[in-house]
Amino acid sequence: MGLSRKDILDIDSLSVDEIQTILDTADGLKEINSRPIKKVPTLRGKTVILFFHEPSTRTRTSFDIAAKRLSADSISISASTSSMVKGETLIDTAKNLEAMSPDIIVLRHASSGAPYLLAKTLSASIINAGDGMHAHPTQALLDMMTVREEKGRLEGLRIAIIGDIAHSRVARSNVAGFTKMGAEVCLAGPPTMIPYGVDTLGAHVTYDMDEAIEGADVVMTLRIQRERQKSFLFPTEREYAKRYGLTPDRLKHIPPDALIMHPGPINRGVEIAPEIADGPYSVILDQVANGVALRMSLLYLLGGGVRNADDH
């Protein structure tokens, strides 16, 4: 089974069936990562360019490992190594990359919508590895994979996402993904961090963290960026931690088998207490591990690799 699409730009445009295919494939490929020899020939001869216009060691490394485990040739280009610093436009750079015939370009960009511009211009497959405040589809897919693995299903679950929703591409993609798969999503944060009209995306919204996490199956906290203090989104980390931090005190609102998630990197003691991040219900490291399998799944499905019996 492949995907009959060129690009993965957002979650909204994926169908329920496509999401299921992606997650099932990731589940199947995950086993490769625990073999002594973690490499299959599936994408041999395919070229994957990791074009990271905004720095992100974690996501880039995850894609890089995913590509290598499938035997694709992966090349990393960052804003500082590309000629974009010399004033070349995104489209120019992309056309130059395309001239080298890559099969897949993985793009991380600080501008919302940048992957659409590339997808319109280029014939290579584009995977959005995070664009501005818009979307981070691979993160949402790996989050869904992790939850499904732990809970056995997505339908009917209650997901609470806490933090700076306004600036979070992870929140946007997770709202789209989880609601599409039949889960209920509740967003919480101070009003300054809740964007106008976010309820139209299909999530419940509250300013009260305890209300959001009450009875939740999954609690996901988002990274708080210190710079946002300067745009008056919150007074201090101390007050934020008090009102919206996930503390041991708050755990009493959550069912004992609830999953604790975080897209990373973590500000320990701000949005999440260290003992919770490292605690028994935290699946934060499973998220990272599943990230590799999920990205292998996408590269495989878009790269049109041939899967033979040996791959299992």
Added chain:
Amino acid sequence: MRMIIKGGRVVDPEKLDGIMDVYIENDTIAAIIEKKNDSPPFKEDDADRVINAEGCIVAPGLIDMHVHLREPGEEYKESIETGIQAAGAGGFTSICCMPNTKPVNDSKEVTTYILKRAMSLRSVRVFPVAAVSLGLEGEALSEYGELKEAGAVAVTDDGHPVVNSQLMRRAIEYSKSIGIPVISHTEELTLSNGVMNEGPVATRLGLSGIPNAAESIMVMRDIAMAELTGGPVHIAHVSTSESVREIRAAKQRGVPVTAETAPHFFTLTDQSVAEYDTHAKMYPPLRAAKDRRSVCEALADGTIDAIATDHAPHSALEKEVPFDEAANGIIGLETSLPLGLRLVDEGLLTLPQLIEKMSLNPARILGLSAGVRIGGKADLTVIDPSRQYVYHAAEGFSKSRNTPFDGWEMKGRASFTIVDGRIVHEI
């Protein structure tokens, strides 16, 4: 040179509306004759040109009071020559060009340069609008007296708001003695640091939003300044319900405030931005459906006096980039009239009302002349309201193609644009 425009519906909102023949001698309207009444000033055989205007509207020449011609300084986007051609094709006999050129039009020299260049082309009239403040920097008044003598018809820092309220107050006060109106680009910069309208579309696309208040807060301030000084203020490109409400209330109190909106604000909403179409990016941004409705109502009840395009040419360099990096603005000279005629078709405006907003009212605000009057200047637009066509930006006269209306089915266009009795455009 003698010309007869025969059998058209002559509409001058304040005076005329009927099937008449218009006789032009040189640059002047010599006679307006209802069929078989008066004797004509010359015979049809003696005319150099007879235009059959049956089924067409003969209107006072259209005036676009808000155009960016980009010359001097950014001729790769537009020039006075190409801007004038686009204006003529759009049915405009006069356009007013904004001062945010390079160098800024804050001096007699730049004003004179623009006028000389435009006059040498012997086509559409160009009326320069000069800067409120030197260099558009918001720190010192430019020389309104000298600018007016050189031919500037208004002052504005368009592209930027006048941040300093004291400067705005003094600009309006000072301009009173000179008789040069102040046009305000209303934007509260600390609220407007987004890239599209704040709302569900921006939230979905992950683009930072500009709230309506970023505009209306400055509309309120400028109304307060007009009230304080008794001097006139003209509000450019009104886009929100709140601005409309404030302007309506101010007019009822007798405050000397006038306003314009652009065709994109009565035609489109922020839905046009999806998926990241930089040709739907401008300041102020396309707003919500309720704002579009308010703007339409304000046109109908006279709260908004004028339709002006805010024609803002940009090259692909500024538009084929990620949305948040793209320049603000769209071209509009060649689409304004058909989009305005849609309002007439939809019953929102009468034809005379549309002509008022596209000709007489801009003229009144800026102290220009307009009308179809015996002895008056022969600046006329002959409009074929039923002509249907598809608008292709690539076939337009503007150097730039940044428009959300590319490929739109249009109805109605200028079949003749006549300036000083000379045909500057015909199809």
